[in-house]
Amino acid sequence: MTDALSILKELISTSGLSGYESEVREVIQKAWSPLVNELNLSKLGSLHGFKHGAAIEPRPKILIATHMDAIGLMVTGIEGEFLRISHIGGIDPRILPGQLVKVHAKEVLPGLVIKPPDHLLPESTAGKPVEIGHLFVDTGLTKQEVAELVTVGDLVSFAQEPVEMAGDVLVGHSLDNRASVAALTLCLQELQTLQHQWDVWAVASVQEEVTFAGAYTSGYEIRPDLAVIIDVTFATGPGTSDYNAFPLESGPALGWGPVIHPVLFREFKKIAEELEIPYNKDVLPKLSWTDADALQVTAEGIPSMLISIPLRYMHTPVEMIAFKDITRTGRLLAEFIAKLPLDFPKNLSWD
Amino acid sequence: MPTQHPSSTEIPTIGLEQIQLLEKLSNACGVSGDEGEVRKIVLEQIQDYVDEITIDAMGNVLAVRKSKAQDSLRVMVAAHMDEIGFMLVKDDGNCQFQFEIVGGIDPRQVVGKTVRVGKEHVPGVIGSRPIHLTDSEERKRAVSISDLRIDLGLKNDKNIERGERAAFATKFFQNRGSLFGKALDDRIGVATLIELFKHAPPNIELLAAFTVQEEVGLRGALIAAYSLKPDMAIALDSTPANDMPAWDGKENTRYNSRLGEGPAIYIADRSTISDPRIIDHFVKSANENHIPYQFRQAGGGSTDAGSIHRQRKGIPSLSVSVPGRYAHTTTMLVRLEDWQNTFRLIYSGLSDISPELFKSPR
Numbered sequence: 001m002t003d004a005l006s007i008l009k010e011l012i013s014t015s016g017l018s019g020y021e022s023e024v025r026e027v028i029q030k031a032w033s034p035l036v037n038e039l040n041l042s043k044l045g046s047l048h049g050f051k052h053g054a055a056i057e058p059r060p061k062i063l064i065a066t067h068m069d070a071i072g073l074m075v076t077g078i079e080g081e082f083l084r085i086s087h088i089g090g091i092d093p094r095i096l097p098g099q100l101v102k103v104h105a106k107e108v109l110p111g112l113v114i115k116p117p118d119h120l121l122p123e124s125t126a127g128k129p130v131e132i133g134h135l136f137v138d139t140g141l142t143k144q145e146v147a148e149l150v151t152v153g154d155l156v157s158f159a160q161e162p163v164e165m166a167g168d169v170l171v172g173h174s175l176d177n178r179a180s181v182a183a184l185t186l187c188l189q190e191l192q193t194l195q196h197q198w199d200v201w202a203v204a205s206v207q208e209e210v211t212f213a214g215a216y217t218s219g220y221e222i223r224p225d226l227a228v229i230i231d232v233t234f235a236t237g238p239g240t241s242d243y244n245a246f247p248l249e250s251g252p253a254l255g256w257g258p259v260i261h262p263v264l265f266r267e268f269k270k271i272a273e274e275l276e277i278p279y280n281k282d283v284l285p286k287l288s289w290t291d292a293d294a295l296q297v298t299a300e301g302i303p304s305m306l307i308s309i310p311l312r313y314m315h316t317p318v319e320m321i322a323f324k325d326i327t328r329t330g331r332l333l334a335e336f337i338a339k340l341p342l343d344f345p346k347n348l349s350w351d
Numbered sequence: 352m353p354t355q356h357p358s359s360t361e362i363p364t365i366g367l368e369q370i371q372l373l374e375k376l377s378n379a380c381g382v383s384g385d386e387g388e389v390r391k392i393v394l395e396q397i398q399d400y401v402d403e404i405t406i407d408a409m410g411n412v413l414a415v416r417k418s419k420a421q422d423s424l425r426v427m428v429a430a431h432m433d434e435i436g437f438m439l440v441k442d443d444g445n446c447q448f449q450f451e452i453v454g455g456i457d458p459r460q461v462v463g464k465t466v467r468v469g470k471e472h473v474p475g476v477i478g479s480r481p482i483h484l485t486d487s488e489e490r491k492r493a494v495s496i497s498d499l500r501i502d503l504g505l506k507n508d509k510n511i512e513r514g515e516r517a518a519f520a521t522k523f524f525q526n527r528g529s530l531f532g533k534a535l536d537d538r539i540g541v542a543t544l545i546e547l548f549k550h551a552p553p554n555i556e557l558l559a560a561f562t563v564q565e566e567v568g569l570r571g572a573l574i575a576a577y578s579l580k581p582d583m584a585i586a587l588d589s590t591p592a593n594d595m596p597a598w599d600g601k602e603n604t605r606y607n608s609r610l611g612e613g614p615a616i617y618i619a620d621r622s623t624i625s626d627p628r629i630i631d632h633f634v635k636s637a638n639e640n641h642i643p644y645q646f647r648q649a650g651g652g653s654t655d656a657g658s659i660h661r662q663r664k665g666i667p668s669l670s671v672s673v674p675g676r677y678a679h680t681t682t683m684l685v686r687l688e689d690w691q692n693t694f695r696l697i698y699s700g701l702s703d704i705s706p707e708l709f710k711s712p713r
Contacts, residue, residue: 140529167505
């Protein structure tokens with residue numbers, strides 16, 4: 001339990017953009033390897049951790065999905081000392097000027113996203129947000145050094161270091177969704193002492209931010225009886241106060257809507273209440289824009305549940321999360337798994 | 352007692368020790384009007400070398416090193432200690448504060464950054480609405496400062512109040528020949544002036560002014576120049592190097608200054624027309640000593656020279672800047688060689704300057 005914060009800080013100090021997750025996967029492998037019976041990789045690079053249940057075979061299987069990929073940037077051109085960039089995943093270009101980054105070139109180079117002064121940009125952008133195609137990354141290297149080290153297609157990840165703030169708050173990049181990876185790690189730690197009948201497949205999925213390819217393929221390969229997806233949702237904060245946002249430290253948000261199997265929602269709600277874990281009901285009128293959307297429709301269909309951790313300033317390098325919501329999510333998940341009866345799949349009726 | 356100063360016989364250069372000092376100065380927070388943390392470092396650095404020292408009514412550090420010669424020129428060298436930043440102006444009561452910009456910061460540089468608040472450097476965040484909740488129309492508008500907050504998390508355990516300052520949280524670092532950090536405008540001038548003060552050329556009376564409130568209107572320098580009553584003045588600052596490509600591929604003719612081309616000598620900016628006698632003297636010194644230099648393109652911007660040159664009966668003044676990219680953002684970038692050459696130019700130019708220079712009228 002005590003090292004979950006340090007694992008999370010390591011996870012958000014590590015690169016691993018969508019499609020190129022190997023760096024962060026190694027950190028997760030190291031954290032999970034003492035907690036599971038077996039680790040393997042999917043063809044697309046998702047990490048599968050298998051922990052067998054206590055019941056006799058054949059046992060039902062639960063899949064827990066947490067995506068490990070992160071949003072970031074990519075080099076699209078080189079103009080002398082300066083690098084042109086594009087984005088991987090959803091990034092509002094208005095947050096980019098002044099961000100410190102790492103350019104994953106022949107060696108990792110520190111860099112800075114810069115906005116040229118208005119007089120070097122189209123007149124129409126004066127005083128307005130500058131689109132990503134007009135921004136540069138400056139590594140401080142000379143033209144010759146850049147030509148030697150940097151190639152079009154090199155990845156650029158955020159360099160924001162983790163910041164611990166008052167009230168057990170953590171700030172950093174990629175807390176979406178490394179915070180959920182940490183929650184799943186905590187769950188696996190709890191399962192070391194909680195007996196569970198079911199087989200557990202812990203999945204750190206790839207490419208959620210772009211195509212959900214990891215969720216589709218790991219779901220297909222593992223074919224679980226049910227799936228629980230952990231991701232982040234909006235926390236209330238400046239400019240964010242609608243029905244779909246929840247206060248920081250108000251507990252996990254339990255998904256409800258067409259993507260969610262209603263029995264799973266009710267079961268999680270019941271357990272949260274028994275354990276006196278605060279929670280919110282996260283109403284999702286349509287899709288959830290998480291791996292749940294993919295897992296629900298994988299193969300012949302997988303009953304799915306989404307648990308979301310409130311996060312401020314999503315998809316910026318200064319995402320903010322309350323550590324307590326991560327530990328609550330991990331505990332709720334572990335208790336759910338431990339309480340799963342072998343005949344539970346039979347109860348999964350929509351009516 | 353000038354003879355008791357530590358030895359300064361070796362030829363001074365900008366090396367590891369000076370870079371480490373710049374790092375310390377860059378990481379310190381000193382938003383205009385709240386320069387105490389920088390002042391403390393300055394005082395520690397120069398205390399063993401001063402003949403006279405005053406901290407004046409606004410907090411300028413005025414330090415004198417006497418000349419070893421008769422009738423020497425009284426030269427004021429100014430570098431400002433303050434930096435751009437923020438002031439917390441309204442407490443929303445939930446560890447979030449509305450804030451205003453202090454100095455010139457483009458609001459487009461503020462979103463999604465970390466800051467340090469108050470004397471204890473309490474971490475804070477300026478976040479943004481998640482992209483998922485915005486539409487394309489909203490993303491066409493720059494975020495207004497009044498819609499942003501400095502967010503301290505879930506607990507204000509250091510009792511941060513409205514009125515406190517915040518500065519960008521960037522930590523200084525070096526990569527090969529480039530130095531990155533916040534507030535290099537003008538901590539690089541402060542570091543240069545500290546080094547000059549430790550190795551003051553013996554032919555001049557060096558009047559060092561580590562000034563306050565430059566970023567809010569060159570205010571500290573105004574009273575510093577009055578008090579010091581110099582014969583001439585140099586403002587050491589940092590000037591923008593806007594030397595990146597223009598969007599349409601045309602030649603960038605408005606670069607202001609360029610990295611790697613040496614100290615930027617000012618001919619004119621918005622607030623000062625430099626004294627041509629001092630320009631000529633420094634250009635001559637640069638040429639004789641094979642020091643690269645460039646002329647900063649005339650145009651906007653201003654330095655402490657703007658206040659100094661019209662103080663009392665008039666003070667012949669020049670500004671010399673280390674070229675730097677991305678001033679007034681989270682992170683500035685300068686080249687070590689430009690800093691080294693700036694120091695060489697200032698040192699060599701002052702080492703052979705004399706009252707003769709001002710015998711002929713301007």
